[in-house]
Amino acid sequence: xxxxxxxxxxxxxxxxxxxxxxxxxxxxxxxxxxxxxxxxxxxxxxxxxxxxxxxxxxxxxxxxxxxxxxxxxxxxxxxxxxxxxxxxxxxxxxxxxxxxxxxxxxxxxxxxxxxx
Numbered sequence: 481x482x483x484x485x486x487x488x489x490x491x492x493x494x495x496x497x498x499x500x501x502x503x504x505x506x507x508x509x510x511x512x513x514x515x516x517x518x519x520x521x522x523x524x525x526x527x528x529x530x531x532x533x534x535x536x537x538x539x540x541x542x543x544x545x546x547x548x549x550x551x552x553x554x555x556x557x558x559x560x561x562x563x564x565x566x567x568x569x570x571x572x573x574x575x576x577x578x579x580x581x582x583x584x585x586x587x588x589x590x591x592x593x594x595x596x
Contacts, residue, residue, distance in 0.1 A: 481506050482595035485547075485558075485575070487587040492580035493595065494547060496573035501549050504532040505556075505572055510593040513556065521561045523587055530554040536570040545575040545584075560584035 481496045483506075496502040505511075505527070513525035522542075531549050542548055542563035550557055551568045560581050563569075575581060 481573075483509070483573070484593050484595050486591040486593070487580075487583045488589055490583055492583065493576040494573055495576060496547075497571070499536060499570065499572065500534040501531045501536055501570045502572040505549070505592075506594065510591065512589065512591045515558070515587050515590050517585075518557075521559060521563055523558045523560065523584055523590075524550070524553075524555045525590055526553075526555050531570075533570055539565055539567040540569040540571045541565050542569060542571060543574070544581045545578045547572045547574060556590075558584045558587070558590070 483494050485492045485494050515523040515525045518524045542559045544559050544561050546559045548557040549570045
């Protein structure tokens with residue numbers, strides 16, 4: 481599914497994969513959340529409820545530009561740098577252009593909408 485991320489007013493195209501968690505996130509759209517930095521690698525924020533992670537892999541190797549979900553905390557994650565192998569991390573999709581990852585490092589607010 482094609483989506484649009486708006487980071488502090490700047491739009492970036494992204495695509496969700498076909499996982500149960502990504503479909504569950506899509507059901508919440510449009511969604512606006514605040515973001516905070518985590519480990520100088522990612523921005524995190526919390527959706528209004530936990531996502532369905534049925535069939536998700538046990539771990540992921542996130543790349544800059546990935547949109548993911550960390551199951552223990554129930555938070556969305558936007559990686560602006562490549563991350564380490566992470567148990568309980570479910571990649572939901574990614575920015576269509578890795579050039580947009582620079583904006584992720586300082587973003588304070590995220591809006592996710594279905595692309596028209």
